[in-house]
Amino acid sequence: MASPRISNGTNEETNNIISSLNFGTTEALSQIRNLTDVGAMTRYLHECIAYQRGIDLELETLLSSKTDLEKKLNNLSKSAQVLELVKMDSDSMLSNVKTTCNLADQVSSKVRELDLAQSRVSTTLSRIDAIVERGNCVEGVKKALGAEDFENAARFVKTFLEIDSMYKDSGSVEREELLNSKRVLEGIVRKRLGAAVDQRDHSSILRFVKLFLPLGLEEEGLQVYVAYLKKVIAMRSRLEYEHLVEVMEQGGGGSEVNFIGCLTNLFRDIVLAVEENDEILRSLCGEDAIAYAIIELQEECDSRGSLILKKYMEYRRLSRLASDINSYSKNLLSVAVVEGPDPKEIERYLDEILSLTQLGEDYTEFMVSKIRGLSSVDPELGPRATKTFKSGTFSRVVQDIIGFYVILEEFFMVENVRKAIKIDEHVPDSLTTSMVDDVFYVLQKCCRRAISTSNSNSVLAVLSGAMNLLSNEYQEALQQKMMEPSKLFLGGVGVQKTGTEIATALNNMDVSGEYVLKLRHEIEEQCVEVFSAPADREKVKSCLSELGEMNNSFKQVLNGGMEQLVTTVTPRIRPVLDSVGIISYELSEAEYAENEVNDPWVQKLLHAVETNAAWLQPLMTTNNYDSFVHFVIDFIVKRLEVIMMQKRFSQLGGLQLDRDVRALVSHFSSMTQRTVRDKFARLTQMATILNLEKVSELLDFWGENSGPMTWRLTPAEVRRVLGLRVDFKPEAIAALRL
Template sequence: MATLAIDLNLIYKLTNVSDVTKLLHETVARERAIDQDLDRQLSKRSDLERNFLLLNTPTAETLELVRADCEQLLQSVQGTAQLADNISSKVRQLDLVQGRVQSVLSKINLILDRTNCINGVQSAMEAEDYEAAARYISSFMELENPDASQAEDQRRVLMEVRSRLEEITDRKFEEAVARRDHTAAVRFARLYKPLGKQAEGLQRFTDYLKVVVGAQARNTYTALVEKLEGPQAAAAAAGGGRGSKADFAAALTALFKDVALCLEEHEGVIKETFGEAALLDVMAGLQVECDNAGSRILQRYSDNRRLERVVREAGQSGNAAAVAAGDLGTDHRAVEALIQEVLEICGLCEEYNQFMLGKMRAAAAAGGVGGGGRDSAGGAFNVSLRELLSRYVALEEYYLDETASMAVRIDEQLSGALTSSMVDDVFFILRKVGLRALAAGQFQATAALLAELNNVLANLFRNALQVRDRRRLKVKVGFVGFVSMRSSAYGTDLAVALNNTDVAADYASRLRSELETHINGVLASPSDREKARSVLSDLAKTGGDFRSMAARGLESLAEGLLPRMRALLDELAAMSYTLTEAEYASLEVEGGWAGRLVLALSGLSSLMRSLLTTSNWEVLFGSLLDKLSARLEGLLGRKPFNQLGGLQLDREVRLLISGLGDLTSRTVRDRLARLSQMAVLLGLETVEELLDYWGGPGGGGGGGGVINWRLSPAEVRAVLVLRTDWSREAIMALPL
């Protein structure tokens, strides 16, 4: 315990009563704390004495006490273990007894169930409740055998009943089929599952459905033949008519509808009775009937419409009258009507095929059958369909070539139109044929016709454009001829030829885009859709070729229009740019060659803009402006300048930019950028001032420059040399 150290000298020095009182209080408080600490230490005395006594107790006595406690605990544990053994043996005995009781009860229940089945099946047979009898038989066969002797007797009785029920089921089913009693046929078909004869039942039921669909198909075909060969058809043929009013599309629709309704009506019964995969067998059986009836209808259609002959003559003749002789009329319109009819029939067949394939895939997935179902593409019906599609392609190709050629032959220029008639006519035909080809829904036919579209466009139509293009005047256009272009046949023909090519390029792009938007809806396979897009990509190339043709024609026209500007260019060639103050002021009032060039180009715009498409005018004007800019740049590059001359040139270039801006929707400033930069250079006060505009090594507007330079460093020096008041040495010393 710490002691309180007091300095006596400090006490002797105390003279203030308050300080003495304070020190006294601190001493008293310290004393009280010491007293409390002593009381706490004394309170621990009894515990310390007891611990000392325990330490003095011998170790042997302590161990004896511990041993006595352990023996007592052991005896208690042994007693508990013996009691647990006794209880466990009784529990095992109870479990054994309970298991035997449950076994006995199960056997009793089984005997009762089998007995109930025997009694139930006999009662059901007496009541002719064959469904209940079949359920009792199925339940009996699922029960285990509790007693061999008793089970054998019961089995013998039940097998006799089962055999009798099978005979009844077979007989009743056949009777129902014979009298076309559909309700009874379905009723007895359901009995094959509880009787354990699902395979036989499935075959019988499938044969029955084939009979039903086959009979309906024969009725449909018979009605069709009656229309083809009946008295009305004979009378129509004798009178010079087409012969029959038979609707082959309606006959096929009826056939497909019968098959589809048969599947829809019996799908639940088939799945419930024979399993999910059984639907595939039923569809395969019905497809056989559809193959037979469908192929007969398609063949009869081809014979009635003489498709083979028509296709053969289409490939040989090259004119609509020869192809359409006899039954088809006298022009391509009859061929188109036949195409529409063939396409309608092909579309119906393809729609039915997709319906059946979808059903097969769904049934195969539900039944766990690999391969996505059976493929009926090799059946007689689909073989006939492919033959019909091939004839459709041949007829469509003939129609496309013939009508496109006709559109070219009757091409005419309509009053007020920018293009001739063949552009709209040909692309209308191409669009119609393209959409029909996609509607066929069969990739091979679609791909062949899409390729033929591009072939007609890239060859026949392109040749027609080139023939019209060659009828233009030669590349050079004289002043008088240009002025009278609006009223001259040449001017109209020239504009129409250029417009035809430009519009054809736009139409080709639109045609490709429109056909591509229809691909997803008509071609089921992703790979077929991708291949179709690949075929359509050729249209983009053909459209690009048309665009290039138009650009070349406009380039030639721009070159031919330049002679009209010769007087203005000659004026510029004779002009001096070493000006005095008076000359500079007078030129500001006159406007000079730049103003007259704006007027000349404005006159050109008034003559040509209404004759050309917007795109063609923009290309023509831009090409002409590029050529003029190059000529102006060449003329100015041979002239001496002083600063006033440079400022005059800058004023003239600004006049050109502002005056020509209304003649085009595209920027004029970019096309005159080199001239504008020449004017800036020639109007500088000093050579060194260029560095404020140049912007670092190489120019280009970087490094603090304010101009995106179109002139190279060498061209900049060549322009600066035109200033007569600057030394070549100073110009060459510029760090460009």
């Protein structure tokens, strides 16, 4: 029994060996020799036979490709012969390339030598040409000077100097001769130019100034030419100024003494001098010449322009006039004691000053923009030129004259506002008196004129004066017009006249508030256009904020006057309201139906309102009449709430109250353009509560269930209104959670 187990173990081992045999190797042969099992040997024999057959097939395949391999081998042998030939050819080509390279190097060297020789020849020829040309220049200058052909002489000098800068030859006799000729030419040009300037021969001046450029004296030429332009402008300005003084001494009228024309001509001459001579200036020193000319000519503006403005101030005696105004009233807003200067004459002076300052502003703006438009100017010249305009003598004199302008403008404004207040009268077909339009026309005119000066300080000064006038004298005048409204119904047949006066006074206040806002808006828009500096805009904006406060002040006074007017009307309405107290709202169906046919009190109340209030509508502004109606509504609503809280209601009574309130809302809505529903909101909510079927229905309209409705009644008031229903039990009302 033990042998089979051993045999089985041996068989398993043998199977493992056979399965791992690799025929054709030494290891396989050694393993086969160790086999003892016949079955394994048999299987191995079959596998070996199969392996042998596979080798035979592979051998046959290899033998079948013998012919192809032999052909390829023959081809390779032939290719080897070809490669030998190629190698020989490539060696030959390499030799040729080396030979060609050496030849190219030799040719390139020769070419470089030829190029160098050619360059030297060219330089030599140029040198010879320069020597010849220099000789021609020397001879040409002499001949041109002899013939007074200065343009050609200058060109010869320029050509010689260009040649001389290229080929230095300080010891050349020709150079000394030409430099002598150049000095002679310079002397002639300077002399002839000076004579032309003295004779004001513009064509000759242009001729000789252009010669400074080829002579290398462009800066000197620029200075001479700009000095000539200054001289021409000064001469013209002096003649006009002398004529101006002559007319003044002869006692000429204001129309003959034309300061504006004199200053305009000065500015025009300066601008034309820059514009018309742009080409010649640029030809001398480029854009730097433009900046230099502007700076130099501005000196003439500072000199002559300042003289004109000072003479104007002297002619109009502005200093004395300002002193007279100050003595006339230390405070321009106080009441005058003695008669001051004529405002009409002052206005003429103001227009003249404005024209003069606007001329200066337009001229300065044009010239500064001209400077800023120069792109390649010397970095130091641009700021220097701009500073010349901002801090020059002319600018300082303009500031002086603007100081006088402010004094005159404030005087003109105060006097005309006072005059408008003094001659105030009713204007046919107008809801306001003449004072309102006249005062704001004067203020608007003065503020516009101040803004036109383009000076923020003058604008602030005039604005301050305007606001002082509005808040003091003008507001006092408005309040004086608002007579005691209690006199409204004391005039008998004069009620209409008295009502018109009261309504007009209230209209004056209302329209004045609107005009204040319009004036503020207009000034803001104009200042944005005129003042580019944020600091100036902020100053004006800060000052204008006081106009908004003034509008609020007018509204407060207006509301006070409106309340007084309402107190004169409400006593005539109160009896009708008091009669509501005796009307019962504990209605049966028959009584409810009767009230629908014969209204117990609403129509009487509306008739009383129409009789005592509606007649004022055509006399009032829309805003005032709406405010008046709302004041009347406030009185009626408050009185009705008190009365209704003292009554008892049935459900039909609640319906009756709802109908009454709706009738009031409908009628008053037709009387005013403003909404009135919010005025009757509490009464409407009282009617809603009194219409409920039962107490618990209130919760359908309360709290989260209220929807868009906002309750105006407090929880305590709601309980009180519920208690007005005769059929609601106090226990149910008390149980409500509100």
